[in-house]
Amino acid sequence: MAGFSPTSTGFSDALVILGAAGIVIPAFARFKVNPVIGFILVGLALGPHGLGRFTPRQPWLFHATISDPHAIEPFAEFGIILLLFAIGLELSFKRLWAMRAKVFGVGAAELLLCAGVIGGALALAGEPASGAAGLGLALALSSTALVLPMVGTSGPVGSSAFAMLLFEDLALVPIIFALSAMGPTAGGGWAELGQTLLTGGITVAILLIGGRFLLPPLFAQAARAKNPELFLAISLLVVILASIATASAGLSPIVGALLAGLLIAETEYHTEVEVITAPFRGLALGVFLITVGMSIDLAAIGAKWMELTLAVAGIVLAKSVVTAVLLRLSGARLGVAAETGLLMSSPSETTLIVLGTAQAAGLVLPETAAFWQTVTAIGLTITPLLARAGQDISKRVERRTAKQADDAPAPSGKPRVLVIGFGRVGRLVADMLATHERPYLAVESDVDAVARARSEGYAVLFGDASRPEMVERLHLGEAAAVVLTMDDPVAQLRLTRRIRDAHPDLPIVARARDASNAAQLYRAGATDAVPEQLESSFQLSEAVLTEIGVAVGPVIASIHDKRAEQRAEIMEMGGMSEAPKERGRRMGEGLTASHHPPRSC
Structure with a gap:
């Protein structure tokens, strides 16, 4: 090949990147x-x-x-564009519209307050007001490229972080124009900003309308061709054209990438597009992270390690506190607020863009911009560590909150059902109890599951029921019944024996994996053990019989008889006599007939 040499700079850099x-x-x-x-x-x-x-x-x-670090910077920018494209694929216009209050409420407040706190501190330290404002806006930005891949866009932390990051991405262009207009040699900056926003709005509208009509038939043709390369080419073409369009209108190219993802997400081809572009997205994002590492000069850090350490710590502290307080005031749980605050506390890759704009506008000196560029690089590097610290703090906070709630005494005079384990089965049991207005209290050892359930209105306490001291605090003597839905069969058997020894007359209904496990639970003292495999078979049989035209009444009666037959066989496997079976039946009837307390919530 003419002009190609294996010793060329591009080939060597590509080899290093692929090797990494x-x-x-x-x-x-x-x-x-x-x-x-x-x-x-x-x-x-x-x-x-x-x-x-x-x-x-x-x-x-x-x-x-x-x-040649500058030669690979376009690939790094392409990685960020593909990241925003992937985020768009995970969203929908309906979800985006539902998040509008959080984006323009908490998101705007987070950016402006962080910028105000940081800028104010720099002004007090002697930085000119215009320069402090520029630095405050730059350092208030957080990294979309690092944060969202770690937490996603769903869940309490992910959705909160995404709302704030989305507002920052939308505000990037106005920030750049505003800083340019604030410069000592600026002229007509605000008019240019208005013109850009108008042109950008028209461009976005054209992309939305055109994408609605053009993308479905375009991807349909690619799907009919059954050619993965063609599907990939069209996907990349769409995201590149959308990014070029918004960049040409004066907006950020990542806005076009996000719009492209949103438009494709509305089609039935979004899953295939997401899968086929994933390898390119990961590699391009890796190139961006490599450029971040290349910007770190250990010699410069060593020469100013004290100042850099204080600067990084100050930025992280200011942003984490402001973000956590805002989320807490907006109704987020304390653990979620703390984790999101630390996750959003480091500067962003777009901070480097805003710093360059502030320097070009004459708002900050070159050496000042260089110092904060180093701070940004360090902040990006420690973002995963901050995320891990946020997760640990969140778990400790939620666990402490849950333990405080555990100390609440059981309501006297109101027998309630205790549900041990609050996974899929425990949640369904709680729903049925609430439907029939029977009070319950669930106990779960997974603090994240407890937090989610409490936010949805369930009566759930954090605790490990396998510990004897925890069982003593559950007031089993005042319970109407105990339901065991735990996944660990060994711990479930041990707990069944402990409860039966302490409370001989307490109804114990246990979830069993199969007939053998049910027989073990009966031997351990369970009043009733329900094998999941048999119950799924009964449900399947009921569905088949009703679908082929058998009357519902005879079907239910036959399944009831078959269930009783299977239960008797399992109890015989467990060595149970007729007397305990009759006792369990009577206790179940008594539970149904005698207790009518109000619903627990």
């Missing part, structure tokens, strides 16, 4: 090191401030280092 993705990163994964940190460390080690500085003296290092 295919060899170094799996090695980090083997030792359970976050891939984000792995890519950043690769950029740090192989970039111009790492081994790259020794290339003039050791020419062979040319093939193991990245010699």
